[in-house]
Amino acid sequence: MKDFATSESPAVQAQLDRLAALTLPQGRFGLETITEILERLDNPQKRLPPVFHVAGTNGKGSTCTYLRMILEAEGLTVHSATKPHLVRYNERIRLAGHLIEDQMLADLLKEVLDTAEDLHPSFFEVTTAAIFLAFSRVPADVCVIEVGLGGRFDATNVLEHPAACGIATLGIDHEAFLLRPEEGTPESPLARIAFEKAGIARPGVPLVTQSYPEAARLEVERIAGLAGAPLHVRGEDWWANIGETIEYRDRFGTLTLPLPPHMPGVHQADNAALAVSMLRHQDRVSVNATSIAEGIRAARWPARLQKLSSGPLTQYAGAREVWLDGGHNPDAGQAIARHFKARPLHLVIGMLDNKDPQALIEPLAGSLLSLTAVPIEGSPHHPAEAFGDTARSAPDIATALANLPADGVPVLIGGSLYLAGKVLKANGELPD
Incomplete structure (x- = not known):
């Protein structure tokens, strides 16, 4: 890669x-x-x-x-x-x-x-x-x-x-x-x-x-x-x-x-x-x-359980919290799950096709109200069906956020640091 x-x-x-x-x-x-x-x-x-x-x-x-x-x-x-x-x-x-x-x-x-x-x-x-x-x-x-x-x-x-x-x-x-x-x-x-x-x-x-x-x-x-x-x-x-x-x-x-x-x-x-x-x-x-x-x-470190600010991308999510994490392996999934402590959560995920698609899904399984898979532009990635029968797809992050139910439940965008970089750029939060 x-x-x-x-x-x-x-x-x-x-x-x-x-x-x-x-x-x-x-x-x-x-x-x-x-x-x-x-x-x-x-x-x-x-x-x-x-x-x-x-x-x-x-x-x-x-x-x-x-x-x-x-x-x-x-x-x-x-x-x-x-x-x-x-x-x-x-x-x-x-x-x-x-x-x-x-x-x-x-x-x-x-x-x-x-x-x-x-x-x-x-x-x-x-x-x-x-x-x-x-x-x-x-x-x-x-x-x-x-x-x-x-x-x-x-x-x-x-x-x-x-x-x-x-x-x-x-x-x-x-x-x-x-x-x-x-x-x-x-x-x-x-x-x-x-x-x-x-x-x-x-x-x-x-x-x-x-x-x-x-x-x-x-x-x-x-x-x-x-x-x-x-x-x-x-x-x-x-x-x-x-x-x-x-x-x-x-x-x-x-x-x-x-x-x-x-x-x-x-x-x-x-x-x-x-x-x-x-x-x-x-x-x-x-x-x-x-x-x-x-x-x-x-200390600050972008795309590691980062709560995103209001911006051009997060506006599509309404008033809910939008979190970003680039973790893509089972240990990262466990760390994310410990942070959210079984709180209800929507997950928007994009993951390279050489990574385990269940790395985040399994640790968060009891918390997920919805799961939306998005592509990672320019990189080979898993399709929605790789994440299970309940996963749906969206053409991009903005659409995925806009299509979430109006329940105020936080959303996590995760699965890849490649995806995280695109999210930060789209939301105007460039690492400095």
């Missing part, structure tokens, strides 16, 4: 067109190509300030957001790289707190593409090289970098000595890549996912994780041990009880922290706790308790 955007900047669009022409050779896995690209660029990844490197199936982008906001609350200048973009490619690269400007983005992409043309790089390798170039050329105090796919063979996994590595929640996703047959890898699907994610472990670098089922936990422990990475596991080395507040505890002491007001759901409090633990289990960047609390309060 390709993951591109369009740009109003002709200079950026010219490079995005070049990106769109790239293909990943079938069966090519490894870090050899990104390593060669970076060597040709004089290894910018070796000239970065302290880096926080975050992997996981769900929650890694949110964890990166908490890290960035806490570090900025401390008064530090932060570069961050997250994936995917929702509307604009620029969202992938944040320099000193601001999305990268068009001209710099165009120049960086051109430099990488020209340098690596004969290597036939992938979209992700070019993007990662551009990120490292940008981060090496603009001064900052710290970097926060999200892993793209897996960890072991992700293009970001050339970092040699981050300040800390973290692994958010684990679940089954991207099966074609992460569960492909390979000799010497775990047979259990979740253990295999853990094996891939734990591949970011580095000698002497703290590896901080959530708690996992035994098979996954043992695999993370094994990989951390082989790498020589000090491991800090939730429930064994640090604790976070989520209630009216986040009650956090580790060997350094205790903290009472606020629930994130702009990022609802227990899972977001869990992600905040992981960010806090990553900061507290490393010694290269100092952050005080006041900054931690301020950063959690300030």
Whole structure:
């Protein structure tokens, strides 16, 4: 699945067109190509300030957001790289707190593409090289970098000595890549996912994780041990009880922290706790308790249980609440279900055809008053019948919202970050 955007900047669009022409050779896995690209660029990844490197199936982008906001609350200048973009490619690269400007983005992409043309790089390798170039050329105090796919063979996994590595929640996703047959890898699907994610472990670098089922936990422990990475596991080395507040505890002491007001759901409090633990289990960047609390309060992350504002799209829904979430796997479905707590709900769903159509339907089954399937323009997607006998179809989101009964019941638009990006653009809520 390709993951591109369009740009109003002709200079950026010219490079995005070049990106769109790239293909990943079938069966090519490894870090050899990104390593060669970076060597040709004089290894910018070796000239970065302290880096926080975050992997996981769900929650890694949110964890990166908490890290960035806490570090900025401390008064530090932060570069961050997250994936995917929702509307604009620029969202992938944040320099000193601001999305990268068009001209710099165009120049960086051109430099990488020209340098690596004969290597036939992938979209992700070019993007990662551009990120490292940008981060090496603009001064900052710290970097926060999200892993793209897996960890072991992700293009970001050339970092040699981050300040800390973290692994958010684990679940089954991207099966074609992460569960492909390979000799010497775990047979259990979740253990295999853990094996891939734990591949970011580095000698002497703290590896901080959530708690996992035994098979996954043992695999993370094994990989951390082989790498020589000090491991800090939730429930064994640090604790976070989520209630009216986040009650956090580790060997350094205790903290009472606020629930994130702009990022609802227990899972977001869990992600905040992981960010806090990553900061507290490393010694290269100092952050005080006041900054931690301020950063959690300030954190925002689009299309993750985001309550949409009144706008050109939501006007079709009348007075009801309209929520947006890009989650598309069973763990994300469970997190969404926990947030709505069996409240009646209408669901408008669009999902890529390589995803499980029941990932959201099953966790929300007891709450759904209606289910409307919509297409994802430009991407192969599931038809309405994939979601069950009661699903109906609509040609677009606006029509789906307009056709809901006048009952005032909230509506969730979900199933894909591709769809979420189109919703945000249509409603005039561009990520910044």
